[in-house]
Amino acid sequence: MPSAAVSAGEGKSGRELMGEMVSALGGEAWVGKKTWVVKGRVAKFYKGEAEVGAPGFEEYVRVKPFGERFVVVAHYGAVFAKDHRDVAQVWTADKGWEITYKGARALGAKEVADFEREREHSLEVVVGEWLVEKGVEVRNEGEAMVASELVDEVEVVRASGDAVTVRLDARTHLPVSVSWQWRDAEFGDLDTEAVEFADWHAVSGVMTPYAVTTRRNGDVTGERFVTSVEYGVALGEAVFDPGWGLGKK
Numbered sequence: 001m002p003s004a005a006v007s008a009g010e011g012k013s014g015r016e017l018m019g020e021m022v023s024a025l026g027g028e029a030w031v032g033k034k035t036w037v038v039k040g041r042v043a044k045f046y047k048g049e050a051e052v053g054a055p056g057f058e059e060y061v062r063v064k065p066f067g068e069r070f071v072v073v074a075h076y077g078a079v080f081a082k083d084h085r086d087v088a089q090v091w092t093a094d095k096g097w098e099i100t101y102k103g104a105r106a107l108g109a110k111e112v113a114d115f116e117r118e119r120e121h122s123l124e125v126v127v128g129e130w131l132v133e134k135g136v137e138v139r140n141e142g143e144a145m146v147a148s149e150l151v152d153e154v155e156v157v158r159a160s161g162d163a164v165t166v167r168l169d170a171r172t173h174l175p176v177s178v179s180w181q182w183r184d185a186e187f188g189d190l191d192t193e194a195v196e197f198a199d200w201h202a203v204s205g206v207m208t209p210y211a212v213t214t215r216r217n218g219d220v221t222g223e224r225f226v227t228s229v230e231y232g233v234a235l236g237e238a239v240f241d242p243g244w245g246l247g248k249k
Contacts, residue, residue: 067240135159
């Protein structure tokens, strides 16, 4: 027989479980975060195989109006190695740019769509926007085993039919993953995207995953390992201006 702790999600509504998740993440501190800066290392994958190297990164995020600057930090030098910020990407709500020493170029429609899709299905957007929409359904889909750990599954479905599945650790109520499906307009395939969270740390009252893995149809597409996070950082407009070049903080 499962213990009471193991069965904690049984009999609860989907909204109750999502509320427990928000509380576990830090409650108002998590909901109310407006800006943050993340530093760490990142790896990209192709067909399940990691690309060579795992460069550092710096990510600057503002919630409203949305803006993100993602800077790749390479470490090299002929005699003494030092950090070089050779490539950056800047994102707003509906546009994206890549910045190199040649300047900024607008990213293509597919790249922008991929970025927007992941942001639209992020936990921050699901909690801050989806859950307050008219006609949204929040369902407790029961329990499941993931990597020998018991999770509670919650499905959030918008009136449009767009949906996410959020898996929560049955003991801590912290999110294990968020996943969604979408149909590729070019090939007609139904693809499944997932973002997985691990190695949680409390930072300024906000629970923060220091390991994040992204998957498409089960294959790993990226991994990031965080070394530091700072919330509530003052970020000027220039940070999200594609005309603001490399080497900037």
